[in-house]
Amino acid sequence: MGWLVLMYRALRPAIRDSQRSELASLFLYAAAAIPLFYLPALFFGPRTNFAVIDNWRFWIIHLWVEGFFELFATVLVAVIFVVLGLVTARTATRVIYLDAILYLAGGIVGIGHHWYFTGQGTLNMGLAACFSALEVVPLTLLTLDAWDFVRLRERRCEDCQTTFADRHRWTIYFLMAVGFWNFVGAGVFGFLINLPIVSYFEVGTTLTTNHGHAALFGVFGMLALAVLVFCLRSLAKDDVWPRAERFIRVGFWGLNAGLALMMAVDLFPAGVLQLWDVLQNGYWHARRLTYLMSGTFHTLEWARVVADSVFLAIGVVPLVLAVAVLLLGSRKSGDAV
Ligand code: HEM
Ligand SMILES: [Fe+2]
Incomplete structure (x- = not known):
């Protein structure tokens, strides 16, 4: 409120x-x-x-x-x-x-x-x-929008003749990531679990987590970051910006790689494994603590540490540093960000 x-x-x-x-x-x-x-x-x-x-x-x-x-x-x-x-x-x-x-x-x-x-x-x-x-209809439209963002980067500002990419490059990149994860996370992984016959066996298992992570952070997390970067670039002084931009570049790739690794290393394979167990032994079996805490399912969960570390160390930390650099930089030149 x-x-x-x-x-x-x-x-x-x-x-x-x-x-x-x-x-x-x-x-x-x-x-x-x-x-x-x-x-x-x-x-x-x-x-x-x-x-x-x-x-x-x-x-x-x-x-x-x-x-x-x-x-x-x-x-x-x-x-x-x-x-x-x-x-x-x-x-x-x-x-x-x-x-x-x-x-x-x-x-x-x-x-x-x-x-x-x-x-x-x-x-x-x-x-x-x-x-x-x-829901595939608006999702497809959004994904097509992502392609428009790619072309948009080359458009020139009428007054200053610099390309749009020069100034708001990383906002556009984050918006492209929104389009990408919308397609993969909401589109592909959402539809994978959407039919009643699939849901009957799958509901509340790791394939849901797989979809939830890709769609929620991929779409709305990236969108929030696009807005953050847009505001930072609009407020930053041109001489301070290049120092922060380096961190934003690393952060962008770190977050996307970390998120993709979470799916690839753990959530997707573990979800398929758990679904297989539902089909073999029943839903009750695949959701028992003994199943969740043992075997390949549990090993994959440990392997996820790699993905989460990439996400945190190469994704989150550089972005925090970028904000810090801009804050300190503007303080030095006597302005508030
Ligand atoms: C950006 C858009 C979307 C986001 C952020 C999102 C996020 C989520 C999250 C976080 C959950 C887990 C909720 C919970 O169990 O507490 C979920 C469940 C689910 N989503 Fe999405 N979703 C999106 C789009 C879609 C689309 C397009 C479909 C397919 C048409 C879909 C199908 C489902 C289904 C069937 C479940 C229930 C799975 C279950 O209860 O086990 N979602 N979604
Ligand atoms: Fe839903």
């Missing part, structure tokens, strides 16, 4: 300006949907029936990540492009409306792919399986 108040304060002047009003209002509505859809978290307590808890739990998880976060992300990227003069406000507004229709049509009914086996009827299963499959 506090975040929403901050957003409102920052957007108020733009909302009052008739030229920018529509886009700024859409940005505020998309932001308001995020805390609004969190409210159902207050509808249950520790003693509530499990089916009721799971109902509201996924109302939050699913509608955030496959509904309102996606919408917010689209509006955010559209606003960045308008601010940079890359697209007109009219085009951006149209894209937002189209995306809103696509996401909300697929996402809201698709929520039932988390409720296949929580005591709801077969109608839920049929509708949810169909509508969540439709």
Whole structure:
């Protein structure tokens, strides 16, 4: 709620300006949907029936990540492009409306792919399986957007004739990573576990974790970092920036390599192994502590230390250093970042 108040304060002047009003209002509505859809978290307590808890739990998880976060992300990227003069406000507004229709049509009914086996009827299963499959449409559009980002890097600013890549290169790279992980994490790994027949055997196993990691950090983590880097570059002085940019470059590749290694070394193979065990010995067997803490499954979990270390040491640490360099650099030149 506090975040929403901050957003409102920052957007108020733009909302009052008739030229920018529509886009700024859409940005505020998309932001308001995020805390609004969190409210159902207050509808249950520790003693509530499990089916009721799971109902509201996924109302939050699913509608955030496959509904309102996606919408917010689209509006955010559209606003960045308008601010940079890359697209007109009219085009951006149209894209937002189209995306809103696509996401909300697929996402809201698709929520039932988390409720296949929580005591709801077969109608839920049929509708949810169909509508969540439709989510591939906006996802594909987003992935195509990622290709546009590649071409965008070569566009020249009309006043200064430098290419866009010169100034906001790493914002664009992080946005390309969003497109990539959207395709792999949400598209490929999400669809892998989406059909009711697959979900019946797989639900809540490591293939879910595999999808959750790739989609959640890959899409929304990278998006948050794109915005961070965009703000840092906009505020940084040109002479301080190259020192921080080196760290951002390393951090970008470290995070992506670390995340990819988590899937490759542990989550995907361990997920397939666990699914195989479900098919051989039953779901109860594959979720028992004795299975989880022994054999190849457990060895793979240890091997994941390598991936997590790459993520932390080559990904997170350099990015923190980049922020520190910019903060110290601007202090020295007497400004606040
Ligand atoms: C960027 C978009 C997405 C994000 C961030 C995301 C994230 C997640 C997360 C974190 C979970 C685990 C939730 C939990 O068990 O507590 C999950 C579960 C699931 N996701 Fe996604 N997801 C996305 C898109 C999709 C798409 C497009 C599909 C397929 C159409 C999909 C299908 C599923 C299914 C079927 C589950 C349930 C698996 C289970 O309960 O075992 N997701 N998702
Ligand atoms: Fe979902």
